[in-house]
Amino acid sequence: MWQAQIFTLYPDFFPGPLSKGLYGKALTNKIWDLKVVNIREAAEDKHKTVDDTPFGGGSGMLLKADILAKSLDENKKEGERIFYLSPKGKKLDQKLALELSKEKSISLICGHFEGVDERLLSTRNIEELSIGDFILSGGETAAFVVLDSVLRLLPGVLGNERSKTDESFENGLLEYPQYTKPQIWEEKSVPEVLLSGDHNKIKDWRLSQSEAITRVRRPDLWEKYKKN
Structure with missing residues (x-):
């Protein structure tokens, strides 16, 4: 405990x-x-x-x-x-x-x-x-x-332990954008790649989004990420 x-x-x-x-x-x-x-x-x-x-x-x-x-x-x-x-x-x-x-x-x-x-x-x-x-x-x-x-990092506290590895700072980057239902809301649709079922493409898209967001919003983190 x-x-x-x-x-x-x-x-x-x-x-x-x-x-x-x-x-x-x-x-x-x-x-x-x-x-x-x-x-x-x-x-x-x-x-x-x-x-x-x-x-x-x-x-x-x-x-x-x-x-x-x-x-x-x-x-x-x-x-x-x-x-x-x-x-x-x-x-x-x-x-x-x-x-x-x-x-x-x-x-x-x-x-x-x-x-x-x-x-x-x-x-x-x-x-x-x-x-x-x-x-x-x-x-x-x-x-x-x-x-x-x-x-939130203690074993057994969060319902989904995997969620800890998919959030900001865990890999040196800010988190990628997230979407849920409805698929179309106020004439805005979810990015097509997330509906493709292609997990490799989804993984690549999320990484590219994280990199782009980090580069713009947190140049300090971006410099550390590039070095590593």
Whole structure:
């Protein structure tokens, strides 16, 4: 069973949408498990303080290293990878999602305010992970994205396992166009090759479409694809 731990100031956010559909069914069937840790429970003062002002001045507040460290130390699993969700981190991609799906468990720290005390990251061997070049109000939204990208790769979660191999990024390209019934809609017909029954021609057409779309929309991916 693949396991995830979420360290957050807002435990009620979870499992949220992950309790619905295929992921919810997989959670019930114990294909994966989710533990949510309330960071604030590690605070010992009467106000349950988890943040303070940064040394050297500046706007905003930082999550305190001592509080987060206590929360982590009491709950982390031996040998698991721990990620702090941060715009400064390594960017999540399909390759990393696949890598994480092969771990036994991971922990995700949802930041708030202006971030966390840097000493926590260095002393607890925490990796920083980003879902894109933009700023969110907190790490919870990013945690959902990370888990969504990983859970669908776990054996038994998706109804059609083959669909994983036919989508964007799996072969370094964006996905080809898809069509379904009705065959003609608003005077537009499905491409004839998809109706031919010739699987080799269909495969070639889909590859050519993926290449054309990637070349125009994602030149960065196209350059990597050509090199490989």
